[in-house]
Amino acid sequence: MLKTVLAALTVGTVTALALTGCTSRSEAAASAAATGFPAHAVVGVALPDKTSENFAIAGKLFTDGLRRAGFTPDVQYAPATNTVAEQQNQIESMITNGAKVIIIGAKDGSQLSTQVADATAAGAVVIAYDRLILNTPNVDYYVAYDNERVGELQGQALLDGMKAKYPNNTSYNIELFAGSPDDNNAGVFFRGAMKVLQPKIDDGTLRVVSGQTDFKQVTTQGWLAQNAQSRMDTLLAGFYATTELDGVLSPNDTLARAILQSISTAGKPYPIVTGQDSEADSVKSIMAGIQYSTINKDTRKLVAEAIKMVGELQRGEKVDVNDPGSYDNGAKTVPTFLLPPQLVTRANAAQSYRGDPALEPLTRG
């Protein structure tokens, strides 16, 4: 009997060790350090300030999802002021807390080199979330929606929306807005949109009446609504006293609503205005025929993808990426998992948000 128990124990131990590919306890520990980590480990999540609904909801999704997966989440937002320094401090505190993975939605992707180097030195894996971290070899993975594609979809939506709204026009008056210059995504969105719009500006189909077409001229510091609204006020007063504005490229929903607010305050008709993020107020506006489009980048899926990576790392498995070669951050090519964004207008809103408890009800009736 005793023999049988011992034999069973031995078989169990051998099986367990065989599963980890190791032959002794110390080897198992060493291997875990190199290729995996304990199931209850701390996972840090450093998010930027809440400049859009997607970041506002990501925090709870990470806390709940990581906890459900058995990890100990340490989720922190950068506050609205002194944001970069505070995010740097938060990442350092996650390292001190022994985080095995640190997921970062960068406030300023070019100012985290020291922190991610410290994370790497402490043995933590760094995952860039939604926004790429630049000019450092210490970013292990990137998980995001295809942000250049977001820009292309926005540019195409602007063109298609104006063609449908003004079928007799042969040319259109537009203005361009971009996001915050400290967010790498802002340039990526703008580049994607200009791939579609620049040829139409060159052939005269589109006229940027203000002449402001350079990224630097059209950015919106901090992604703040008031900055977009006051720039739109200035553009309307300076260039549209007697000229009709047909369309505005807006990089996200928060800014789209600010731009529409400015236009409404000036007593002008609503032009075609693009957006991004599927924010509830913008989905309502789209259904009311005011904002033209948004982009569906379901935050639940992006967070789930990041948590899936953490699980793979914990188990010492190969991390699943679907774009190993396109994302050069200036120091290395960062293996990436990309999700596809989707354009949403009034025509496909109900279908796009089917099953989304927050958005589907807004598309009815």
Ligand code: BGC
């Ligand atoms: C995100 C957008 C968001 C913007 C402002 C970007 O990095 O990709 O979804 O609208 O930040 O928060």
